[in-house]
Amino acid sequence: MTDARFAAEYEGPLLEVSDVKTYFETDRGLVRSVDGVSFTLERGKTIGIVGESGCGKTVLSRSIMGLLPRRGLVRQGSIRFEGNELIHLTPKEMRAYWGSQLAMIFQDPMTSLNPVMKIGKQITESIREHLDVDKDFAYELAENLLRSVRIPEPARRLREYPHQLSGGMRQRVCIAVALAAGPKLLFADEPTTALDVTVQAQVLDLMAQQQSERFMAMVLITHDLGVVAGRADEIAVMYAGRIVEKAPTSVLFRDMKMPYTQALLSSIPKLADESHVRLATIPGRPPDLVNPPKGCKFAPRCAYVQDRCKEEEPPLTPSTSPGHEFRCWFPVGTPEGEAALERNKQKGLRATEALVAADTVET
């Protein structure tokens, strides 16, 4: 049963992603952008996918949607939507899902609307592709959609072009386009990253409201843990193409185990902080996805790193709380972890002392 219309009675989770791998063949070699990601998502729920830029969030979401260009693409694993396997479907077959079952909001509202097509056309073409309605009725629906995403003067906006709207308004139009055919699952790939800080919360709240009204599930992608904090039911933290920690939101914030998650959290810009500067950025760069390090991918940047981390990649292991998994040999807040951190601090101190000593000898 690949026809989505007959799958409405499916009892299992809406989306089951298991061991999805997405590689690109390039001149440099195989880029392992997504390397074995698994998660499930129930109807009406939100999963937040968080990680630094370049860790594979966009590739993961487009891979699940089947939207990646196929040349040089290697895609493995299983993506089940309402029980139907999607990973082998051709783009033609995916059209049965695009828009009506799965929809997407992109990071940059400046470039994701067609610059030479009126807003009204861009919404109604989506409506008319999926619903058997005439043009006038489609425009009525479009006007209501714009109203529901709180765009003032919706009738006038329908006759305008994207460049006549502000960034925030454009992202609302993108949301309206994505909602047009009533999808069951919405991917939002950094939906507010390109927007002014002042409109970010408005747009996120709007999405949350539409989501609960429509009982729609959402994959909310961001590099900012603060964005998903109050909005996701579950959070998956990604690093170098894999999930390194996953937990229900409240559990994650109470009891994070991965040093990477902790580092991400301390890099959240505090709104109260006038300067909006990041408190701390994680030192170093994410690893090369063609030749990743042998052990834990985060080891070269980790404050807790031990010899074992550089040799053996930790598996995704369950913690004591249900639904909480992480990849770490020396987790935050455990005796081993704290001992590891302490050892590194001592070593660091000794290294600094050695430097100072070397300095004094020279002078």
Place this chain on the structure above:
Amino acid sequence: MRVVQFVVVLWLVATFTFALIRIIPGDPIDILLPTQKSNLQAKAKVKEVKEDLGLDKSIFTQYVNYLGDVVTGDLGKDYGSGRPVTDILKKALPVSLQLMLYAQILALAIAIPLGVFTAYRAGTRADRALNATAFGFLAMPNFVLGLLLSFIIGAELKWLPSVGYTPGWLDPIFDSSRTGNFGDHIQSMILPSLTLAVGQIAVYMRLLRSDMIATLQENFITMARSKGLSDRRILWRHALRPSSITLLTVAGLNVGTLIGGAVVVEVIFNMGGMGKAIVIELNEKQYVALQSLILVMAALFVLVNFLVDVLYAIVDPRIRHARAAH
């Protein structure tokens, strides 16, 4: 603003052609009236030329008078046959205009679907085969192609007239004494238009292909796909228009090439167009008539590119609004 540009360009062209005839070595009278100097009739003619061109006046007065003539639509005459240039134009201009129009439409009508298709299938065998074929035609000189078509499809197979011209819809507008026959007109125009069009196809196709490939990488195309639209709709409704600005520009500039090509094609197919008229005036050394014909062609070129400028705003609303804001 654009009208000012238009006038300035035409003024420059007029000045250039004015200068050209005065720069050619020798007495303009000897050149324009080479054989008839002795008899009385000829004397009258010499006088006429002198007065028309104002050769006894200063160069500055000549220039001002010339510009005045051009502005009032007096384009001089062929002093050999005595025909005013406006008469020549009435007959010849619609022939060339229709030929170039059809050739341009034909070239675009073939190149646009091919450009869209090869961009969509970029890198495949079909893409490479079509590109190679189009470039093969590009390499073929249009007089060779014209003669081949005229000989095979016209003279041998007799599917279409091998030479000649039947007036169409534009000729009666220029010259009320002519009547058009649309069916015959189209038949007489197919081979010449095709000859003129073929060389443009590869150029247009490649341009559209590369712009289209770039457009297909844009975020809004991914967005359009994520809406579940058909590939056909995405290509034609979403990608084509934003990819066509370069094509439009080059199609406008290419009118220059078309004018040159039309001269050759009109001679091969024996059509009484501007090309033919220019060749005749050139052979007769009728430089006054010649400069006026060239001026008209230049005006045509400028006018077309002026229209292209207007089309930009229709194709891209951002350009329209930016202009309106000024």
